[in-house]
Amino acid sequence: MNLPLTIKETQEGLKSKKFSAVELVDTYLEKIKKYNDEYKIFLTINEEGAYKKAKEIDNSDFTLPLFGVVGSYKDIFLTKGIRTTAGSKILENFIPPYSATIVKKLENAGVISIGKLNCDAFAHGSSGENSDFGTTLNPWNKEYTAGGSSSGSGAALSSGMSLISIGTDTCGSIRLPANYGYLFSLKPTYGAVSRYGVIAMASSLDTVGPLAHTVSDVETVFNVIKGKDYLDATVTEKSINNKNSKFKIGIPKEFFVGGLSKEIEKNIGEVIKIYKNENVEFIDVSLPSTKYGISVYYIIQPAEVSSNLSRFDGIRYGGLRDSFGEEAKRRIMLGSYVLSAGFYDAYYEKAMKVRTIIKNEVDSIFTKVDALIAPVAPTPAFKLGEKTNDPLSMYLTDIYAATANLSGIPAIAIPSGFSDKKLPLGFQLMAPRFGEDILFKLGKIFELATDYKPKVAF
Amino acid sequence: MTRLTKKEVLHVAELSNLKLSEGEVKKFLPQLSKIIEYVSQLSKVNTKEIKPTSQTTGLTNVYRENSNELGETLTQEEVLSNTDGYNGFFKVPAILEGRTNK
Numbered sequence: 315m316n317l318p319l320t321i322k323e324t325q326e327g328l329k330s331k332k333f334s335a336v337e338l339v340d341t342y343l344e345k346i347k348k349y350n351d352e353y354k355i356f357l358t359i360n361e362e363g364a365y366k367k368a369k370e371i372d373n374s375d376f377t378l379p380l381f382g383v384v385g386s387y388k389d390i391f392l393t394k395g396i397r398t399t400a401g402s403k404i405l406e407n408f409i410p411p412y413s414a415t416i417v418k419k420l421e422n423a424g425v426i427s428i429g430k431l432n433c434d435a436f437a438h439g440s441s442g443e444n445s446d447f448g449t450t451l452n453p454w455n456k457e458y459t460a461g462g463s464s465s466g467s468g469a470a471l472s473s474g475m476s477l478i479s480i481g482t483d484t485c486g487s488i489r490l491p492a493n494y495g496y497l498f499s500l501k502p503t504y505g506a507v508s509r510y511g512v513i514a515m516a517s518s519l520d521t522v523g524p525l526a527h528t529v530s531d532v533e534t535v536f537n538v539i540k541g542k543d544y545l546d547a548t549v550t551e552k553s554i555n556n557k558n559s560k561f562k563i564g565i566p567k568e569f570f571v572g573g574l575s576k577e578i579e580k581n582i583g584e585v586i587k588i589y590k591n592e593n594v595e596f597i598d599v600s601l602p603s604t605k606y607g608i609s610v611y612y613i614i615q616p617a618e619v620s621s622n623l624s625r626f627d628g629i630r631y632g633g634l635r636d637s638f639g640e641e642a643k644r645r646i647m648l649g650s651y652v653l654s655a656g657f658y659d660a661y662y663e664k665a666m667k668v669r670t671i672i673k674n675e676v677d678s679i680f681t682k683v684d685a686l687i688a689p690v691a692p693t694p695a696f697k698l699g700e701k702t703n704d705p706l707s708m709y710l711t712d713i714y715a716a717t718a719n720l721s722g723i724p725a726i727a728i729p730s731g732f733s734d735k736k737l738p739l740g741f742q743l744m745a746p747r748f749g750e751d752i753l754f755k756l757g758k759i760f761e762l763a764t765d766y767k768p769k770v771a772f
Numbered sequence: 773m774t775r776l777t778k779k780e781v782l783h784v785a786e787l788s789n790l791k792l793s794e795g796e797v798k799k800f801l802p803q804l805s806k807i808i809e810y811v812s813q814l815s816k817v818n819t820k821e822i823k824p825t826s827q828t829t830g831l832t833n834v835y836r837e838n839s840n841e842l843g844e845t846l847t848q849e850e851v852l853s854n855t856d857g858y859n860g861f862f863k864v865p866a867i868l869e870g871r872t873n874k
Contacts, residue, residue, distance in 0.1 A: 411850035505829040518827045547834040548827075609811040620788060629864055631854035635789055643790055644800060647781070648807060650788040664814050666824030671817065673825055706806050722828025747828070 319768035335368035378424030392511040402435035414511025431466025453771035458695040461494035463487040468495035486715025489727040493690035496738035504722035508543035516618035527768035529757035564599035564683035607716030613665035620649025726753040
């Protein structure tokens, strides 16, 4: 059977008995078994659980919002009874005794959980190369990175091994794999989605969000996973009621200088033209302090990492601290350094203050515009191995991602074409906190205007 | 350039409860120096009178009702399911000298 690429197509097929949920699972598993050894997309396959759920769906009345949707999770979400590694050897044999809130919410909404996805260990990375279980290859071209840290979350969709997936974004880790996979994804407002049962990286920046083949599907999944959770006190329920029929988007000049690839610059230029034809207005804006984003991020994030990873002591669960990989060790060390006596004020305190300046600049821009447009990354997918010996150059991959995480605003990644080398291209839009609806509306305008059709690599 | 010394790297490793091999120290020293050098550009930013941001939700003092419906708690067996344990307890390394680790 031809795999459906949208929730609508899936659910219509099930309702009209074109295929059953069990047959859907058969087809996804066939693909996983054929390609996973080579592409290293899944770390654990939930075959038994998926068939059990599929049978339940086939016997149901098809009323749940996500009935029959085959989904998979970055291996950083706890799944009761199913191994969860965070991509690290230190948790190689960890079987969680409970599930993350979002996993429960999705399963209660009818999702068939097919497995756990590869990622950079503890979500530290931009290319998937920091996974202790092998690097995920990009289905569009296996010599290139699938993007990280949610590398499997992107590749699972662009290879047709799953209809939707969930990732985490601390500084681009949902948007980058979507961007390198010709996919849509949402990095929600900080605090919009529960993080209970998510292995923490940097707690003041971590967000949880969906990847899918259309804006509507991203929106549908987001609506299921968002909202109050008494197990996560940082969650807020809010949404901006934007009744605009005409939108104004800001082009921050700082995001279109320096190291940006000409190909991406040209592609985003075309995107802007398409939007203008749809009656969307653009104005030039300036966010002068966003150039410090990666510096702020690489102080605050390692500081929080060093604290969060201190709980790995090998006593209650997991292996000994010797089993941390290189990147985790590097970040723990950096964090301990910037927090240590004599350096705290110069680094950590300073970074928190510059974060305030960036946040204020962003907030004040949103009094003038509804959204901001920016590249997701400076280049299309890069070759595997290209940046592994130079951590700083790897960190700079996320230079356009940092603004959204540091200021807690939502951002959507949207596919917008292919490079000369046939690698996916895309862009991101950012909105004020809890302005997800603005992003969905703008995403749909682009889909309609370009007659967008979902694509998989094979 | 901000050059970390080997002594500093070893000190930070100790603070981090990490044992680094000689090879790791050699590899991390220039890498960490380069990253610290990069992030040091923040010293140029004027942050006088600016308050630090530690989170972006604006929430303070989040309360909830105390209720029995707050979901399941884990059993002792579940809590110990990922460790060897000892007699239903977690087993920790001995911290007092002169005792064996039993």
